Amino acid sequence: MIELEQVSKSYTSGFLHRKPASVLSNVSFTIKKGETLGLVGESGSGKSTLGRIMIRLAEPSAGRVLFEGSDLFALRKSALRQLRPRMQIVFQDPDTALDPRLSIGVSVAEPLEIWQRAGRHEMTDRVAGLFAMVGLQPELAGRRPFELSGGQKQRAALARALALEPEFLVLDEPTSALDLSVQAQILSLIQVIRQRMNLTILFISHDLQLIGQMSDRVVVLHQGRVVESGTTQDVLSRPQNSYTARLVDAARESDAWFGKPAQPE
Known part of the structure; x- marks a missing residue:
């Protein structure tokens, strides 16, 4: 469904002597329809930038999506x-x-109103x-x-x-600001x-434990x-890269390693 081909992104830094700063370099992978792909890495690795590029909220310096x-x-x-409502x-x-x-109700209804997906009488039911x-x-x-x-x-x-019944959803660290009990409920939801x-x-996260719970690849x-x-099974049980191995070792210290999220209330 989604394919990245050699995607790179650079920003310029400095005032007098402006230099390009690379954020992403030749990133290529695919996401099949109906699957969850976990994108994991430390803060500053370019995860969020890549997620925005994948739905054209940011533009790559090179490559194709x-x-x-x-x-x-x-x-x-x-x-x-x-195409926008689908992403x-x-x-x-x-x-x-x-x-x-x-209000929360108005915020949820706003996409339906902008894209004219519901009439005035239908809107209340759609939001409910x-x-x-x-x-x-x-x-x-x-x-x-x-x-x-x-x-x-x-x-x-x-x-x-x-609200617009998308087909592709980017979740950028969707639970990192929540406490653990609420986090589990949101993940299960x-x-x-x-x-x-x-x-x-x-599914973007710096937490390999969450990636293990949520992702197919x-x-x-x-x-x-x-x-x-x-x-997910191959990467987390038999990491080939030293950086991945360090992430796996850190995640295995948790008692909830490979555990399942709690059921939503």
């Missing part, structure tokens, strides 16, 4: 607009994803259905983000991302929704380069 064979960065505006992202911090001036899907109580619709817990806000951000909607997912990113990839 193909969505069902179409080069995202060669599409005209009209073709890109038709969505859930960010790490829901406080930056939700407008503090809007999205709330139910992510486990939000209906009475929260009138509240603003600051009135919700971290887990509730991330559920709202997920509901907003799912994502698994249920993935199966229900047959989603294709890029794994790509390990180190200093902007892919150093290892393969099935």
Whole structure:
């Protein structure tokens, strides 16, 4: 479904003597329809930049991103607009994803209104259905983000991302800002929704334990380069790269290694 071909990204740094700083270098991999690919690496490895490039929120310096064979960065505006609803992202911090001036119900309804996916009379039912899907109580619709817990806000951000019924979803460290019990509930919820909607997912995390729980295949990113990839079982049980081996050793220290997320409430 998604194919990256030699994707690189550089930024310029400095004031008088501007120099290119490489963030990604010749990254290539594919994501098959219906699978979850885990992208793991330390902070600063280029994971989030790559996730944004994959849905054309950032532009690569070189390389191509193909969505069902179409080069995202060669599409005209009209073709890109038709494709946009099929690709969505859930960010790490829901406080930056939700407008503090809007109620949660209005935020979730906003994509439906912009893309004219529901009429005025249908909108209430559509939003209620999205709330139910992510486990939000209906009475929260009138509240603003600051009135919700971290887990509730991330559920709202997920509901907003799912409003247009996307096929490809980028999850950029979606639980790193949550405590462990809430984190487990959100991860379990994502698994249920993935199966229900047959989603294709890029799951970004620095935590190999979470990658092991959530992913079918794994790509390990180190200093902007892919150093290892393969099935989750192969990569986590028989790492071939020394950097991957260090990540695995650190993750194995957890009692929950290869454990399953708790069931959602």
